[in-house]
Every structure is written in structure tokens, then in C-alpha cells.
Amino acid sequence: MIDIKSLEKEELQAQLQKQNIPAFRAKQIASWLDKGVLSFGEMKNLPKDLQETLAKQYVIPGVAIEKKYVSKIDGTVKYLFSLSDGEVIESVLMKYKHGWSQCLSTQVGCRMGCTFCATGMEGCKRDLLPSEMLSQIEVAQKDNDIRVSSIVLMGMGEPLDNYENVLRFLELLSEEGGVHIGMRHVSLSTCGLVDKIKELQQLNLQLTLSVSLHAPNDAIRLQLMPIAKKWSVEELLAACREYAKTTSRRISFEYAMFDGINDSKECAMELAEQLKGMLCHVNLIPGNTVAGSRTKRSSASRLKEFQTILDSKGIPVTVRRTLGADINASCGQLRRGDREEI
Ligand code: SAH
Ligand code: SF4
Numbered sequence: 394m395i396d397i398k399s400l401e402k403e404e405l406q407a408q409l410q411k412q413n414i415p416a417f418r419a420k421q422i423a424s425w426l427d428k429g430v431l432s433f434g435e436m437k438n439l440p441k442d443l444q445e446t447l448a449k450q451y452v453i454p455g456v457a458i459e460k461k462y463v464s465k466i467d468g469t470v471k472y473l474f475s476l477s478d479g480e481v482i483e484s485v486l487m488k489y490k491h492g493w494s495q496c497l498s499t500q501v502g503c504r505m506g507c508t509f510c511a512t513g514m515e516g517c518k519r520d521l522l523p524s525e526m527l528s529q530i531e532v533a534q535k536d537n538d539i540r541v542s543s544i545v546l547m548g549m550g551e552p553l554d555n556y557e558n559v560l561r562f563l564e565l566l567s568e569e570g571g572v573h574i575g576m577r578h579v580s581l582s583t584c585g586l587v588d589k590i591k592e593l594q595q596l597n598l599q600l601t602l603s604v605s606l607h608a609p610n611d612a613i614r615l616q617l618m619p620i621a622k623k624w625s626v627e628e629l630l631a632a633c634r635e636y637a638k639t640t641s642r643r644i645s646f647e648y649a650m651f652d653g654i655n656d657s658k659e660c661a662m663e664l665a666e667q668l669k670g671m672l673c674h675v676n677l678i679p680g681n682t683v684a685g686s687r688t689k690r691s692s693a694s695r696l697k698e699f700q701t702i703l704d705s706k707g708i709p710v711t712v713r714r715t716l717g718a719d720i721n722a723s724c725g726q727l728r729r730g731d732r733e734e735i
Pocket of ligand 1: 605
């Protein structure tokens with residue numbers, strides 16, 4: 394069975410043409426897929442026999458709302474979506490001044506095993522298909538009668554560990570007719586798969602690359618992220634420098650602050666030294682305390698102090714606004730039913 398929703402428009406047309414399906418029918422099918430339908434029976438202007446023929450050869454993978462939580466504080470919406478094989482993923486919809494932004498999952502779970510992350514605790518069940526990533530946006534748009542204007546690949550999973558599918562999804566995302574979100578409105582967050590960052594660099598895309606750094610050196614990074622065994626901070630930052638230079642795009646470094654681990658003044662000084670001269674921006678995140686993990690959130694004063702040091706060294710830095718604090722709107726926490734300590 395072919396995943397018809399993961400085909401680009403031209404591929405879809407070519408594929409249907411091979412089956413002698415007339416071009417006007419192919420257009421109708423594409424238009425239904427753009428509307429987010431998940432069965433051929435819903436394609437009302439197609440003859441029954443064509444619907445049946447298509448259903449024998451193609452599948453339309455997508456997501457369905459399993460649970461939905463709306464934050465009373467700021468209107469953030471968190472979804473648990475179910476997939477056709479019964480697996481469950483998360484996605485969060487956030488309202489900003491400039492419009493709606495959605496955080497998408499790219500895998501069911503994650504194999505990277507970061508010690509502070511709820512998603513990483515259960516390993517990776519499977520990669521998401523391009524169609525399943527797209528469907529998260531379509532379903533959220535329909536459910537709220539809105540248009541999503543930007544997306545971040547910061548939900549469950551490591552996007553660069555599902556490289557081919559994520560890239561295909563990005564192609565589908567920017568196609569006209571469908572969700573139609575351009576690369577400049579996309580952020581891709583990675584724990585730092587250096588080989589893939591280099592591959593991505595070759596494509597020279599206009600998306601924002603976010604790198605989850607969380608430490609200024611290997612000794613500390615190793616306590617938090619097993620990926621640090623594979624690539625050193627030095628190798629990762631060298632790749633980031635190259636990436637920023639080639640694409641002229643500012644790298645966004647994510648730095649989650651955990652009490653007594655990576656939040657000292659010395660860490661801030663070392664980080665500033667490491668990032669000196671790079672086209673980048675640091676996003677400080679109050680670390681979320683997750684059940685089963687030893688890491689605890691840093692105090693607000695530690696965060697402030699860290700920010701001030703980076704600032705004084707000329708490193709652009711902001712503290713991330715916490716949205717949906719009452720609904721566990723952080724990576725992997727909802728699915729596991731953890732209660733965040735605030
Ligand atoms: N795998 C990718 C993208 C998904 S995780 C990555 O690691 O970048 C999205 C972001 O949430 C990452 O920056 C990750 O480090 C962060 N994150 C995960 N668990 C967290 C926690 N308990 N507290 C704060 N940030 C966390
Ligand atoms: Fe995976 Fe990102 Fe969680 Fe690490 S932080 S386990 S890379 S999802």
C-alpha cells in the first residue's frame with residue numbers, strides 16, 4: 394500500500410496518470426487531501442468505483458484527537474493524537490501575538506535517551522510518516538477553526554533521526570494548496586546529530602535550526618545527553634559555526650537550566666566563550682522536573698544571573714516564556730501523565 398498523503402503534488406499526478414486516472418480526477422484527489430480527509434469515502438465528487446480502487450492501493454495516514462487539554466492560563470492547547478496503529482503522540486498549539494504556532498512530534502518516542510526528558514525514557518517505537526506530521530497541523534487547524542502560521546519540530550522525537558521523512562514533510566508543508574507554511578516559519582530542534590546537521594547545511598534551507606546544547610562542555614553534557622558520547626561539544630559547535638556561515642541563518646541554542654548541574658556562573662562564562670563570534674541566539678529554558686529523573690529546575694534567580702552574564706558578554710539571549718504550565722505542555726510529559734512541579 395502506498396501512502397498517498399506523503400506524495401508531493403507532482404508525484405501524485407504522475408502516479409495516478411500511470412493508472413490512467415484522468416488529470417481532473419487527480420486534481421480533485423489532491424484537493425481532498427489538502428482538506429485533510431483521511432478516507433477515500435469522504436471524497437464526495439469521485440465515483441464510488443474509483444473510491445474503491447484507490448482504497449485498495451493507497452492509504453491516507455493521519456492522526457485523530459485522543460485527548461485535548463486547554464490551558465486556563467493562556468489558551469495553549471495540548472493534544473494527544475492517536476495514529477492508525479494505536480500509538481499515541483503529542484502536539485501543542487500556542488497563541489502568540491503574530492499568530493498560532495504549533496509544536497509537532499516527529500517520532501513515537503525517541504532513542505536519544507536524554508536524562509531529563511520524559512519522551513526519551515521509553516525509547517523510540519517508530520518514526521512518523523510525512524503524512525502523519527502534516528495531519529497534526531490539519532487536525533489542529535480544523536478543530537480550532539484557525540490557520541497555523543509557524544511550526545516547531547520540538548515535540549516527541551529527534552527530527553534528524555527521522556531525516557528523510559522530516560525533509561519530505563517540509564517539502565509538503567510549503568506546497569501551495571495545502572497547509573502552505575514556508576521554511577522561514579519552521580524551526581527544527583535537534584539534540585545535535587552532527588553528520589545530519591552537515592547534510593542539512595548542504596540543502597541551504599531557510600528554516601531555523603535549534604540546537605539543544607544544555608551544557609558548555611563535554612563533562613556536563615555527558616551527564617544529561619548520551620549523544621555527547623558520539624560528538625563532542627567542540628565538534629557540534631564547529632558544525633554549527635559552519636552551518637550558520639553557509640546558510641546565513643542564526644542558530645538558536647536551547648539551554649534548559651537544571652539545578653546544580655549546568656546553571657553556575659562558571660557555566661555561563663564558559664558558554665559565552667564557546668559561542669563567541671557565532672551568528673546565534675541562546676534560549677534559556679527553565680528545566681521541567683520530570684518524574685523518574687534526578688534533574689530539578691533551576692531557581693528564577695539562577696536563570697536571571699545566567700542571562701545577565703551572557704548578555705554582558707554580548708551573546709543574544711532570552712528566557713523562554715512558559716506556556717500551558719497547568720497542562721504539562723512540555724515534551725513527552727502529557728503522554729506519561731507526569732505532574733509538573735511548579
Ligand atoms: N529531540 C529534539 C526535539 C524535541 S525535544 C531536541 O532534543 O532538540 C524539544 C526541546 O525540549 C529540546 O530542547 C529538549 O532538550 C527540551 N526538553 C526536553 N525535556 C525537557 C525538560 N524536562 N525540561 C526542559 N526542556 C526539556
Ligand atoms: Fe529525544 Fe530531544 Fe528528548 Fe533528548 S530531549 S530524549 S533528543 S526528544
